[in-house]
Amino acid sequence: MAKTRLTCPCGEQLRGETEDELVENVNKHLKENHPGHDYSRDEILFMAY
Template identity: 75%
Template structure:
C-alpha cells in the first residue's frame, strides 16, 4: 500500500490508507496548485 507522496513544491503528504492519501493530495492540489488535477491512479503512480 502506498501512503506517502512528495509534491514538487516541497510538501510531504501522508495518509494511513491509499484513499486518505489521494484525498489529502487532491486537497493540497486544489489549495496550492489550482488547475492541476490528477486522477487516483496518477497520484498512486507517483506515491510510495
C-alpha cells in the same frame, strides 16, 4: 504494500493512513496550493511510495 506517502514537487510531504486518505489529502493540497493541477487516483498512486 499500500502507498501512503507522496512528495509534491513544491516540497510538501503528503501522507495518509490508507491509499484513499492519501489521494484525498493530495487532492486537497492541489486544490488549495496548485489550482488547475488535477490528477486521477491512478496518477497519484503512481507517484506515491
